Amino acid sequence: MTAFSKTYLALLQERSGGSVLAIATGLALLGGWMWWATQIPVSLYEVSSEARLELDASTYPVQAPFAGRVVKTSLRAGQLVKQGEVMVEIDAAPDQLQMRQEQVRAIGLAPEIARLRNQLQAEEAAREAEQRSAKSLGVEAQSRIREAEAAMQFAEDEWKRTQKLSVAGLVAARDLDRSAAELRRLRASVVTLEAAPGRLAQEQATKDRERDVRIERIRSEIVKLESERSTIGAAIEKLGYEIERKKVRAPIGGRLAESLLLRVGAVVQEGEKLGSILPSGALMIAGVYPAPAAFGRIRAGQKARMRLQGFPWAEFGAVQATVSRVAQEIRDQQVRVELYIDADQTLRMPLEHGMPGAVEIEVERIAPAALLLRSAGQALSAPQLGRP
Incomplete structure (x- = not known):
């Protein structure tokens, strides 16, 4: 046997060992992926179309009962008012x-x-x-x-x-x-x-x-x-x-969330909104979801998180919450979902009424393989353009 033949046989032996190792590694990775895809569930989330923080009590509008000239006003956005306090007086001469x-x-x-x-x-x-x-x-x-x-x-x-x-x-x-x-x-x-x-x-x-x-x-x-x-x-x-009646009184105690800029001598119209009062109460989250995403999928007790606009979640984190109520009626093809904020959490941002954001509700935990099969089935069952 010549030196060339020995060298060629040595190369064949080395290539055969490397192929076996590559095949074994590939099979191990494939097995690990299949085990993960079938045994390790992942969370599915439904994301709200829009959401914001609200008080669990509704805001009360302040309206002008009559058309007339303002002779006294104390409307200031953000001020605290007591129930029955006179905020605006219309000329009653x-x-x-x-x-x-x-x-x-x-x-x-x-x-x-x-x-x-x-x-x-x-x-x-x-x-x-x-x-x-x-x-x-x-x-x-x-x-x-x-x-x-x-x-x-x-x-x-x-x-x-x-x-x-x-x-x-x-x-x-x-x-x-x-x-x-x-x-x-x-x-x-x-x-x-x-x-x-x-x-x-x-x-x-x-x-x-x-x-x-x-x-x-x-x-x-x-x-x-x-x-x-x-x-x-x-x-x-x-x-x-x-x-x-020409004395506009606060219907409830709370904070004046908004107010019309009024001066003495200004003329208001009957039923004109002069402001709104935000009563004291606990904050909650209100989000709206498309009806197909909400009905049958979102239920009371499900865990959720809210990412606030203006506070990057990577820096400030998210607000943890739990679904408390799902509306049973559809409005503009949307369903309202209410959530209460979990008490046992540390927040790095102040929470105030009206802050907008997006709510993600965990609706299901499913294995990736099952999710892949579900997506394939939905894609196959979806109507295709150009076909009867």
Whole structure:
């Protein structure tokens, strides 16, 4: 064997050993990749179309209840306000003037009503006095009747005795005539006195009717004035309500998130938004997702993270969160998802209401091989252009 042959055989042996090693290395790598692709799951995330930090309480708009000129304002973005605090006052001068007019009218009615009430009391007291007086006169008339009847009875007895004496010739005819005349006079007096109680009762009834008419007229005037006073009182209450409505008060305590630049003298329109109040509360994350990505895939309890715009996640990290609620209705082909921020984390950036970002929700853990097969199946099942 020549030196060339020995060299050629040595080269063949070295090449054969290197091929075996390369093949073994390739098979080991392929086996390792297949084991990773089938045994090690990876996380799948759904990324929101948009997201931002919000308070768990809704913002309250501050609107102008009327169109008018601003006479007082304390709107300043960022200021703290208390519930019921007056922030803007709209000119209420016409209502205030009318209210003062109605108050003057109400004040003027009070003494008139008092005068009529006093007059009513006087009329009722006079009626009672007249009735008592009429009763006393009736008793007095009955006494006079009894007195006249007694005198008449005496005169009648006297006339009978005189008549007997006249028959016996013991009394002159003139005395008999005088006795008869006295009897007739007393009888006439009794008749007159007996008519007096009826006349008194009739006169009193007439006075009572006249008095009742005056009393009813006074009462109707009092009722009319009382009704007018009640109407004025209702008008005053309504004007007070309208004046109060022109004071724009804070519907809830919190911080003024935004405000319209208002100055005294500016004119606002009815329903115009003057600002919004952000109540105190805990921060949460609100994100929106396409409906196919949300329904059936995003559920309460899933872990998520939010990357804030303006704070690079590589430097500041992400905000860890958990899904708390998924809306059941679609709006503009989007579904709202709410998440609460995990408490057990250290944040390197301040969190404030309104900060935007993107939310990634872990919806599934799947092996890479299964994911590859799923993607291939989706690609094959997708409709292709140009084919029926």
